[in-house]
Amino acid sequence: MTENNKPTPSLLEPKSQGGDTAETGFDFQTCLILCKVPFWLSFEGFDSLIREGVADFEAKFFSPAEGITREALEAKNHHVTPKEFWAEVERFKELDEGSPGSFSKFTISCAGISDELKPLINGLRRIRDPQPFYDASSGVTVNSYADYVERVGKLEKDVEMAEFLYNKIQIEHNWNLISEEETANGMFQSQLQRHLPEYEDLPVKEIPNIFRSLLALVRSHKSRPITRLQIEKTMQSAISGKYRLEPKQVVISTEMEEVTKSEKALQFEWVSFFGGAERVYPSEEEWNSKLVPQLYETSKWLKSQRNTPRIELNGNRRISAAIAFGKVFSAVAGYTLDMNYRGERWSTDDHADSQTPNYTLTPTYVEGAGDRLLVTIGIMKENLASEVQTFTQNNDLSHLPKLHLFSSDPIVSAKQANATVEKIKREIAIVAGKIGAKQIDLFFAGPTHLALFLGYRSNALPPIQCYEWVSNNKYISTCFLK
Incomplete structure (x- = not known):
């Protein structure tokens, strides 16, 4: 040659040297x-x-x-x-x-x-x-x-x-x-x-x-x-x-449109995972082969190249993506999250104090068979349990033990959200422990910041299979979070 x-x-060609x-x-x-x-x-x-x-x-x-x-x-x-x-x-x-x-x-x-x-x-x-x-x-x-x-x-x-x-x-x-x-x-x-x-x-x-x-x-x-x-x-x-x-927090944005090249935040281009007005979502395989690995690769990069564990989260995302984000950038992974929600900052380290109002959460347990626990969390959505029951009556989720958690009250602050997540986690952990659940099938209806906080605090729970609402009585399985 x-x-x-x-x-x-080549690093050894004359033009490079x-x-x-x-x-x-x-x-x-x-x-x-x-x-x-x-x-x-x-x-x-x-x-x-x-x-x-x-x-x-x-x-x-x-x-x-x-x-x-x-x-x-x-x-x-x-x-x-x-x-x-x-x-x-x-x-x-x-x-x-x-x-x-x-x-x-x-x-x-x-x-x-x-x-x-x-x-x-x-x-x-x-x-x-x-x-x-x-x-x-x-x-x-x-x-x-x-x-x-x-x-x-x-x-x-x-x-x-x-x-x-x-x-x-x-x-x-x-x-x-x-x-x-x-x-x-x-x-x-x-x-x-x-x-x-x-x-x-x-x-x-x-x-x-x-x-x-x-x-x-x-x-x-x-x-x-x-x-x-x-x-x-x-x-x-x-x-x-x-x-x-002081080290700056890292700015991350989850986008429901094509990313802007000039944008300086770390951008997740999640157009397909937002589903659009018709809520047409990718397959479960794509959630697990694209969205979840992107989160872990980003976390890996942050740990190697950034000297701060604090993240400012902007943009929009569906419930499943919010839970997944919280799960990867979790408390046990050493991160702290500040989520911008309608002009307010909701922080995972804004813990409840003596002034934080109590949040009433009503649990209902329905016995079933199998080593998976179906969980519904309805925040200001009273018919979630019945809707999920209609969805599951003709599939392999119908026979599972079920834990329904419901509240008719709104979440009013980050402090209350953090306290509520601890309640939710405790209720799930108790039932999952009693029945020996190896997986949680999660149906969530509520604000995305609470979903994010739940993912963030989900350590010690069994792996979670998320579901996304599509239309009345219809859901699709999305990401599986270990």
């Missing part, structure tokens, strides 16, 4: 990395970076919906000419084709761009920025993209190149003030305060210490990954003791 037809990308030849003084590339660190850290899923991998530098991100994604960046401390620009685009295309799926985005970061390329760059911006406002099939979108392809064609590039450029490449052409350390320090401060609001009140005198510590970290890790934890530890260690910041 000749040098010309070796597979690409370009930065290994020499490094002196305060270089543009290192400074650019430091100035981008605050932006990367503003994304909850930022995982790590590497300098001098297959590109000048790369950033790695975790997404519950997509797993690991990467961005490759090339740094140019000058005005990029058309020849150089298209050479970089071709190189990115080689990387994308040679290692499909490794990179979700490629970026050219430079001090300026040739006037000849500006109509193309402006055209990209003009159709990308308003994109969320127009439907993909609208005449505005279709016609604009056709005009863009025409602009690319005038530069003697084909439709395939236009598509790759549009879908995969970002051009940052205003990095023209970071050639010197003093200037870079000021820009770093600006980026820090812009993207990480918790640093806004930090005394200005602390910023150079952070900058110099990060600079030393980056320089000492050439061609070696630098993790988010290393970066955050370095930043905090550089701050004087009395000014050190």
Whole structure:
């Protein structure tokens, strides 16, 4: 095999080793990395970076919906000419084709761009920025993209190149003030305060210490990954003791629509698991092969890359998904959850006190046969037990022992929710213990925050098979939580 037809990308090919030849003084590339660190850290899923991998530098991100994604960046401390620009685009295309799926985005970061390329760059911006406002099939979108392809064609590039450029490449052409350390320090401060609001009140005198510590970290890790934890530890260690910041909680969102790429929270794309207005849900197998593993993979990633166990939960989710989320990010796993519910924060560590009103919960037990316990929890839904009985009369759940828990009262606070969950758990545990239940078949009608809290406190209970309401007297089995 000749040098010309070796597979690409490789860490040992000349194009990947370009930065290994020499490094002196305060270089543009290192400074650019430091100035981008605050932006990367503003994304909850930022995982790590590497300098001098297959590109000048790369950033790695975790997404519950997509797993690991990467961005490759090339740094140019000058005005990029058309020849150089298209050479970089071709190189990115080689990387994308040679290692499909490794990179979700490629970026050219430079001090300026040739006037000849500006109509193309402006055209990209003009159709990308308003994109969320127009439907993909609208005449505005279709016609604009056709005009863009025409602009690319005038530069003697084909439709395939236009598509790759549009879908995969970002051009940052205003990095023209970071050639010197003093200037870079000021820009770093600006980026820090812009993207990480918790640093806004930090005394200005602390910023150079952070900058110099990060600079030393980056320089000492050439061609070696630098993790988010290393970066955050370095930043905090550089701050004087009395000014050190408390770890931020991790923001997670469960979405019933397609995820927004620019959203900085960790997003679960659960469109299908929300079911829509018609409540058309995936099969039980898909709940257990997609939704549940996503939760565990996210928990695993958080434990390896984030230094806080506190989670802020936003978005919407069905009952089964709420129970599953609580089960995975549970008390025994060391997490604390803050759920945003109609503008209020419901926290799993907001425990009941002497002022918390008692919550009346009425249990009814119906004897049956088998080593599974069917449980219904009806909060302000009196007919849940009878509805579930109608649903189960012609299936293999009909003969099971049943525990019906009902209350006609609303849950008025997080404190009351936490106390109520302890009552629910105790009632279930007592009956499950008496009959030797190896599984709970759970039918829940009530607020999602209570479902979340129940999952969160469900340790020591047998495995739970969840069910989701579809229509009158009709349910489907969803996730199985061990």
